[in-house]
Every structure is written in structure tokens, then in C-alpha cells.
Amino acid sequence: xxxxxxxxxxxxxxxxxxxxxxxPNPSRLFLTVAREGMPPVADYLFNTAxxxxxxxxxxxxxxxxxxxxxxxIFALDRENLIVSVKEVVNPADPRVPxxxxxxxxxxxxxREVYDLLGIVAEGHPDPRRLVVADDWPxxxxxxxxxxxxxxxxxxxxxxxxxxxxPKENExxxxxxxxxxxxxxxEEPAYFRLYVEGEKIVGSDYRGFFCHRGIEKVTETVxxxxxxxxxxxxxxxxxxxxxxxxxCMAVEQAAEIEIPPRAKYIRTIMLELxxxxxxxxxxxxxxxxxxxxxxxxxxxxxxxxxMWLAEAxxxxxxxxxxxxVGGVRRDIDAVMCEQILSVLxxxxxxxxxxxxxxxxxxxxxxxxxxxxxxxxxDARKICVVGPTARASGVAIDTRKDFPYLAYPELDFKIxxxxxxxxxSRTLIRAEETFTAIDLIRQSIKRMPAGELMxxxxxxxxxxxxxxxxxAPRGEASHYVLTGPDNRPYRWRVRAATYPQLQAVxxxxxxxxxxxxxxxxxxxxxxxxxxxxxxxxDATTRQVRTYKKNELLALTRQSLRQVIQK
Amino acid sequence: xxxxxxxxxxxxxxxxxxxxxxxxxRQVRARLHSRQGPPLLQPWYDLAKLMVKDDQAGANNFIFAxxxxxxxxxxLLASLFIPMGGxxxxxxxxxxxxxxxxxxxxxxxxxxxxMASGSPFAYVGSNREIMMLMVVEPVLAITLIASAIKGHSxxxxxxxxxxxxxxxxxxxxxxxxxxxxxxxxxVAKLPFDLAEAEQEIMEGPLVEYSGRKLALFQWSLYxxxxxxxTLFVETFLPWPKLGNLPVDILITLxxxxxxxxxxxxxxxxxxxxxxxxxxxYFAGVVGFALAGLVLAVMGL
Numbered sequence: 001x002x003x004x005x006x007x008x009x010x011x012x013x014x015x016x017x018x019x020x021x022x023x024p025n026p027s028r029l030f031l032t033v034a035r036e037g038m039p040p041v042a043d044y045l046f047n048t049a050x051x052x053x054x055x056x057x058x059x060x061x062x063x064x065x066x067x068x069x070x071x072x073i074f075a076l077d078r079e080n081l082i083v084s085v086k087e088v089v090n091p092a093d094p095r096v097p098x099x100x101x102x103x104x105x106x107x108x109x110x111r112e113v114y115d116l117l118g119i120v121a122e123g124h125p126d127p128r129r130l131v132v133a134d135d136w137p138x139x140x141x142x143x144x145x146x147x148x149x150x151x152x153x154x155x156x157x158x159x160x161x162x163x164x165x166p167k168e169n170e171x172x173x174x175x176x177x178x179x180x181x182x183x184x185x186e187e188p189a190y191f192r193l194y195v196e197g198e199k200i201v202g203s204d205y206r207g208f209f210c211h212r213g214i215e216k217v218t219e220t221v222x223x224x225x226x227x228x229x230x231x232x233x234x235x236x237x238x239x240x241x242x243x244x245x246x247c248m249a250v251e252q253a254a255e256i257e258i259p260p261r262a263k264y265i266r267t268i269m270l271e272l273x274x275x276x277x278x279x280x281x282x283x284x285x286x287x288x289x290x291x292x293x294x295x296x297x298x299x300x301x302x303x304x305x306m307w308l309a310e311a312x313x314x315x316x317x318x319x320x321x322x323x324v325g326g327v328r329r330d331i332d333a334v335m336c337e338q339i340l341s342v343l344x345x346x347x348x349x350x351x352x353x354x355x356x357x358x359x360x361x362x363x364x365x366x367x368x369x370x371x372x373x374x375x376x377d378a379r380k381i382c383v384v385g386p387t388a389r390a391s392g393v394a395i396d397t398r399k400d401f402p403y404l405a406y407p408e409l410d411f412k413i414x415x416x417x418x419x420x421x422x423s424r425t426l427i428r429a430e431e432t433f434t435a436i437d438l439i440r441q442s443i444k445r446m447p448a449g450e451l452m453x454x455x456x457x458x459x460x461x462x463x464x465x466x467x468x469x470a471p472r473g474e475a476s477h478y479v480l481t482g483p484d485n486r487p488y489r490w491r492v493r494a495a496t497y498p499q500l501q502a503v504x505x506x507x508x509x510x511x512x513x514x515x516x517x518x519x520x521x522x523x524x525x526x527x528x529x530x531x532x533x534x535x536d537a538t539t540r541q542v543r544t545y546k547k548n549e550l551l552a553l554t555r556q557s558l559r560q561v562i563q564k
Numbered sequence: 565x566x567x568x569x570x571x572x573x574x575x576x577x578x579x580x581x582x583x584x585x586x587x588x589x590r591q592v593r594a595r596l597h598s599r600q601g602p603p604l605l606q607p608w609y610d611l612a613k614l615m616v617k618d619d620q621a622g623a624n625n626f627i628f629a630x631x632x633x634x635x636x637x638x639x640l641l642a643s644l645f646i647p648m649g650g651x652x653x654x655x656x657x658x659x660x661x662x663x664x665x666x667x668x669x670x671x672x673x674x675x676x677x678x679m680a681s682g683s684p685f686a687y688v689g690s691n692r693e694i695m696m697l698m699v700v701e702p703v704l705a706i707t708l709i710a711s712a713i714k715g716h717s718x719x720x721x722x723x724x725x726x727x728x729x730x731x732x733x734x735x736x737x738x739x740x741x742x743x744x745x746x747x748x749x750x751v752a753k754l755p756f757d758l759a760e761a762e763q764e765i766m767e768g769p770l771v772e773y774s775g776r777k778l779a780l781f782q783w784s785l786y787x788x789x790x791x792x793x794t795l796f797v798e799t800f801l802p803w804p805k806l807g808n809l810p811v812d813i814l815i816t817l818x819x820x821x822x823x824x825x826x827x828x829x830x831x832x833x834x835x836x837x838x839x840x841x842x843x844x845y846f847a848g849v850v851g852f853a854l855a856g857l858v859l860a861v862m863g864l
Binding site for chain 1 (some may be wrong): 596597598599659684685687688691754755757758761762763764765766794832833834836837838839840841
């Protein structure tokens with residue numbers, strides 16, 4: 001289905017609904033529909049055109065034209081087409097029809113749009129708050145443009161954690177509180193499990209403890225070339241994915257073509273991240289089920305990749321390589337040799353480890369038929385990456401929406417039909433080797449040339465959607481360019497965002513012993529999902545505190561608490 | 565006199581040498597992990613650190629506070645009933661059965677302490693512990709009874725002396741294997757450390773414990789390893805006994821060390837099993853032990 005046939009199909013089926021359409025490049029289509037036309041169009045896209053919901057974006061355009069906008073961004077994976085369907089909302093009556101009953105994967109997106117912009121999704125089955133803190137005031141919506149980024153809302157005295165009431169079958173069950181801090185969750189997240197004996201009969205989730213509003217900071221104080229550095233800090237593992245994804249979205253919006261060498265360098269770094277991320281996951285998964293030998297060996301094998309990243313970029317993580325228009329550092333011939341030799345060693349050692357693990361019957365006993373996500377559920381919740389591919393949903397952004405150097409590289413995507421954790425493990429193991437092969441191909445084909453394109457002023461009010469296949473699955477960034485040399489709206493959707501919504505289905509009727517590995521099996525990255533920020537964006541200064549100063553500060557704040 | 569000395573030696577072994585054995589095992593584990601590992605005395609440092617730490621107040625009722633003490637006490641008492649160099653310090657007719665009861669006391673204390681803490685994780689852990697006890701205790705009872713039948717005596721020491729004087733018997737080889745499998749669970753080693761399962765239920769019954777009380781539990785776990793392994797090598801692998809007590813004891817200690825390293829290696833090459841899988845596995849082990857008992861009755 002091409003963009004033209006899609007537009008004519010919508011015109012034909014829903015006359016008068018389509019208000020505007022725009023196709024800045026062959027693989028992106030931006031539609032505007034009437035408010036009441038949104039559910040049928042979404043229904044058509046999701047159920048007939050078999051599109052997948054990537055995310056929804058709410059934008060406050062009231063200072064410009066007095067409206068709010070809500071876009072639902074869909075991917076037609078087979079047709080290399082990303083379709084954004086926009087509806088215009090009146091700020092005096094901020095309501096849109098909910099799509100969650102139609103597309104279960106829209107659940108969190110609509111709750112987030114309410115939390116951050118106050119746009120109500122009418123008919124949402126579960127309209128609890130999702131993103132903002134428990135003590136955030138009910139009537140302040142932070143992404144509205146009239147809310148200053150430095151706002152400190154008044155302290156409230158009552159907290160209302162947005163946890164749901166137990167369902168009928170959960171009333172008699174024991175409540176097991178897992179988190180916010182838990183040995184196998186490396187980041188804060190709270191799961192409330194309803195258990196009968198060892199069996200889980202229901203679960204509830206509260207996350208977003210790390211939400212610090214980096215989208216707001218971007219829209220108010222940073223400029224285009226500062227954002228990649230903050231984007232990279234979204235995640236501690238796949239940071240490069242986020243900075244590359246942001247840059248691609250801006251480049252697409254501004255129609256900047258980056259030099260071929262820069263494309264290859266970004267590809268190499270992305271695949272290096274995949275190698276170390278998958279090895280990290282194999283270790284973590286083994287640790288979760290008590291198999292520390294595999295953890296230690298897998299992390300030992302991974303370590304040279306981190307050193308390699310340090311040699312290339314000056315840092316193990318958080319490379320600071322990306323800018324809008326290209327990359328800041330070259331990978332020269334000597335470095336290429338070093339990459340190849342490190343990868344050769346990593347490949348042999350990883351092969352031994354994977355062969356041993358794949359043949360291990362006890363591992364199979366723990367992982368097979370555990371955390372099952374059916375292909376139908378995988379499609380409905382719109383999961384991505386290894387989680388989707390393990391359920392037989394053959395999507396991979398690198399193939400479906402080829403970006404950077406991937407169109408020129410030769411690779412196959414890993415798909416499994418088992419729908420369980422074992423399949424997810426096999427996929428990650430296979431992808432590790434595919435990634436190593438992709439790096440080799442990239443190094444062989446990398447052309448000489450410039451690293452940065454000439455970037456002029458970026459025109460305002462252009463939209464771009466960047467999609468990158470992160471190790472955990474597709475990460476997507478939406479950028480609406482603005483007039484002040486910064487994005488007017490930047491929305492980040494990491495792979496874990498849809499994945500976590502699928503976790504309750506995987507947990508159903510499983511045992512407590514399976515809980516940690518089920519959550520671990522989607523390779524959750526809470527900070528990505530919640531868009532963490534750890535930098536003081538107002539002063540942009542790093543201050544080192546000495547031990548005594550820190551102690552003094554702690555005591556001071558303690559005294560304040562006591563006095564209150 | 566000899567009994568008194570061996571008794572003192574056993575208690576010293578459980579109290580002083582057991583943490584050291586764990587230090588050795590941590591080194592073994594580290595080697596398997598390609599790690600450097602902590603110093604040999606690390607378990608001692610850990611215990612010392614726990615001893616000076618603040619104790620958990622709050623959920624403090626009598627059972628919660630008494631459980632760790634009784635637990636370590638039970639292990640110490642058990643050390644007086646295990647043979648060492650062929651001598652059972654507190655041996656009397658039926659000592660093997662008493663030993664089984666005492667050995668069960670330690671995990672029961674852990675469960676009670678956990679339940680008294682009120683944490684749901686402790687409940688889950690205690691539940692698992694009780695379920696596993698129900699499949700693993702029969703193994704101990706059956707194998708020790710088989711050894712008694714073989715030795716025509718209810719005195720543990722007599723059975724051992726009988727076995728030393730004869731060639732390896734099929735029934736006791738079978739029972740020995742079953743016993744060794746049960747040791748892995750009894751000393752809370754992977755793949756059967758479900759009751760503690762750090763990654764699943766945050767150390768289960770121990771989740772609310774800290775400081776001195778936690779140290780006592782840790783200590784009794786270290787001690788249990790030596791108690792079980794000594795019982796194992798003395799009952800099922802008693803050769804050679806040279807008649808010279810210090811040399812016999814030395815030989816036993818070397819065998820215990822080898823067995824402990826074996827236990828640790830097994831622990832490092834398997835992921836943790838789930839409770840249903842563990843129960844199924846030990847149902848098989850009980851059957852195996854029963855076969856050994858039948859063989860013993862048949863005189864094999």
C-alpha cells in the first residue's frame with residue numbers, strides 16, 4: 001500500500017474526514033483528520049492496513065495558533081511507510097476519543113498525553129495517572145507552554161499513588177510488593193503482585209519514578225545541537241541509539257543529507273552497542289535465575305567491547321559522537337583494525353558461551369513456556385524488537401525502514417515462533433553475531449569523506465520521525481522544529497514503553513519464581529521509558545562535592561525535615 | 565575421654581573452621597567465574613561486621629529473636645552426634661534418628677523466624693523451605709536406616725565400624741549417592757536454594773534479619789555444610805580407617821574438603837530450579853534411596 005492508495009482509501013471510506021495530507025519524503029506521511037474521524041481511521045489503519053502504533057504525541061500549539069494537537073503515529077512495516085494521523089483539539093475543551101479499546105497498545109500513550117498536556121482520552125478504560133509524581137498537583141500539566149520549565153509546584157500533604165483497586169479474583173490473594181527497589185530490578189519500578197501460593201493471579205505497575213521532564217527542558221532552554229548530548233543520557237546502555245534517533249528526526253525534518261562516512265560511523269557505533277547490550281542481557285538473565293557463572297563469563301567477554309568504545313570515543317558509555325548533520329569523531333584505519341581484532345575474540349568466546357547455554361537442559365527447563373506472549377497480543381500491544389520477533393512478529397526497523405548504512409548491508413533478521421523467554425534468548429544470541437557481522441561489513445564498505453554536512457538554519461514547523469532499532473527494539477523520536485533554534489516538541493518513545501505494557505499478560509498464571517526473569521526477558525530499560533535526566537540544565541555546571549560537604553548538606557536537609 | 569575430645573573438636577570445627585571452608589568455596593566459585601575472589605577469611609570478616617552492626621528492631625518478638633540462636637544451637641548440638649574418625653561423641657543406641665530430628669530443627673527455626681518477621685517474602689520462602697523439607701528429610705532417614713540395617717546396629721559408630729571392615733556394598737553406594745544429592749538442598753546451595761533465592765524473594769526468611777541475628781543464621785548455614793558432609797563421608801565413604809585417631813580425622817577432613825568443592829561446582833553449573841521442579845526431582849531421589857534400602861534389606 002503506497003501513500004497515495006492509503007490516502008484515497010481513507011477518502012473513499014470516510015468522506016470528509018481527511019483535512020490535510022503532506023508527504024515530505026517517500027517513507028513519511030502526515031495526515032490531519034477531523035476529531036470524530038480519528039477512531040474509524042485508526043481502526044482502518046490498525047485492523048485493515050495492519051499498521052502498528054508507534055506512539056502518540058500531544059503538542060501545545062496554543063501560543064502559535066490557539067490549538068492543541070494530538071498525533072497518533074503508525075508504522076506500516078511491510079510498506080516502509082510511517083503515517084502520522086493528527087487531530088486538532090480545542091484548548092477550551094481538551095478531549096479526544098480514546099483509541100485504547102481499539103488498540104490496547106495506545107493505553108499508556110493516552111494516559112501520558114493526559115498527564116503532560118491535560119488532554120482527556122474519552123472512553124479510556126483505565127484513566128489513571130501514569131507519568132507525573134504522586135504529589136504533582138492535579139491541575140498543572142507540565143508540557144503546556146504556559147507552564148515554565150523551572151516551576152516548582154507547591155508541596156501537597158496527601159499522596160495518591162495511582163494503583164488500581166484489586167479485581168474480583170485478586171481480593172483474596174496475597175499482595176506481594178516488588179520494588180521500587182529490588183535486587184533484580186536495576187532501576188526503580190514498582191510491581192504489585194497478587195499471588196495465591198506461588199501463582200500470580202494479577203499484577204499492577206507503577207513506574208516513571210525517574211521522570212524528570214527532559215522533553216520540557218529541550219523545548220525551553222536547549223538548542224538543536226545540545227539535545228543530542230542530553231538524549232544520549234536517556235539511557236545507560238543504548239544512549240547512542242537515542243542521540244542518533246534524535247539527530248535523524250531533525251535531519252529528516254530539515255531535509256539534511258548527512259555524509260556517507262558519517263552514516264557508516266553511526267551504524268558501526270549502533271551495532272557495537274547491540275553487541276555489548278545483548279551480552280549484558282545474557283549475563284543479567286542468567287543472574288536472575290541464579291546462574292552466576294554465565295553472568296560472569298558473559299560480562300568478561302563484553303568488557304573488551306567497552307574498552308573499544310572508550311578507545312574510539314573517549315568514553316565507555318555516553319560517546320558524545322552525534323550532532324545534527326553528522327558525527328564529531330572519525331574512525332580511522334588503525335581503529336578499524338583494532339575493532340576487527342577485538343570482535344574476532346569476542347565472537348569466538350561468545351560462540352562458546354552461547355553454544356554451552358543453548359545446550360543446557362536446566363536453562364531450557366527454566367525458560368521454555370515461561371512468560372508467553374501470543375503473536376496476537378504482541379501485535380495488539382504493539383511490542384517491538386526481540387520481544388516481538390520471539391512471538392513470530394517479523395519486524396525490525398533496520399529492514400523495514402532502512403536508515404543510515406543498513407540499506408547497503410546484507411543481513412537477516414532473527415525470528416522465533418516460541419513466544420517464550422527461551423525464544424527471546426535465542427534471538428538475542430543470534431543478533432549478537434549478526435551485529436558483529438554488520439560491523440565487519442560496514443568497516444569494509446566505509447567510504448572516505450566528510451563527517452559533517454553543512455547545516456544551515458533549520459526551518460520551523462517541520463515534522464520528523466526517527467526510528468532506530470535499539471538492542472531492546474525500535475526507539476522512536478518525533479521532532480517538530482521550532483522557531484528558536486530548538487525543537488518546538490520532542491517526544492521520545494523507547495522500546496521498553498510498549499514492552500512493559502505486555503508484562504501483565506506474560507505474568508498471568510506464572511509463579512513468583514518466574515516473575516523476575518519475565519520482567520527481565522523484555523530487557524527493560526526504565527530510564528529510557530521514563531526519560532531520565534541527571535544534569536543540572538539551568539546552570540550547566542558540574543560541581544564536585546567533597547565528602548564533608550556532602551555530609552553537611554545531608555545534615556542540613558535532615559534538620560529542615562525535623563524542624564517541619 | 566576420647567569422646568569428649570572429639571566432641572570439643574567437632575564443635576570447634578563447626579564454629580571456627582566452617583566459615584573458613586566457605587572462604588575456600590568462595591575462591592572455587594570465583595575461579596569458575598574467572599574472578600579473583602575474596603580473601604579466604606572473608607566469611608569471618610563478614611560475620612565480624614554483622615556482629616557489630618545495629619540489630620533490626622521493630623518486628624522484634626520472641627520467636628524472631630530466639631530463632632537464630634536455636635538454629636545455631638541445633639547445628640552445634642548436631643555436631644556432637646556426627647561421627648569423626650569413626651567416633652560419635654554423644655553416641656547411644658538410636659543416635660542416627662535423634663540426629664535427623666536435630667538437623668531438621670535448624671531449617672524449622674529459619675522458617676519460624678521468617679514467619680515471625682511478617683514479610684510476605686519470608687512467608688513465601690518459609691513455605692518453600694517446608695515443602696522441600698518434606699521431600700528431603702525422608703532421604704536422610706531412609707539412607708541412615710539403610711546404613712543401620714547394613715551394620716546391624718542402631719549406633720551410628722557401630723554401623724561405620726562394620727562398613728569399614730567390609731567391602732563397599734551396593735545398597736550403601738546407592739544410598740550414598742542419594743544422601744549426597746540431598747546435601748545440596750540441605751545446605752541451601754544452588755540449584756536448590758529456593759528458600760533464600762536472592763533474585764526471586766530477596767533471601768526469603770532472612771529478608772528482615774540483620775546484624776547479629778543474621779550472623780547467627782549465616783554461621784549455622786556454614787556449620788551445616790560441615791556437619792552434613794562429615795556425616796556423608798564418615799557413613800558412606802569411611803575408608804581408610806588407620807586406627808590412629810588424628811590421622812583418621814585428617815583423612816576425613818580432606819574428604820570433606822573435596823566433597824565441599826564438588827558441592828560448589830555443582831552449584832555453579834546449574835540455574836536455580838523452581839519449587840515444582842525441585843519436588844519432582846527429589847521425589848525421584850526418594851525413590852532411589854528406597855531402592856537402596858530394599859537392597860540393604862536384601863543384604864546386598
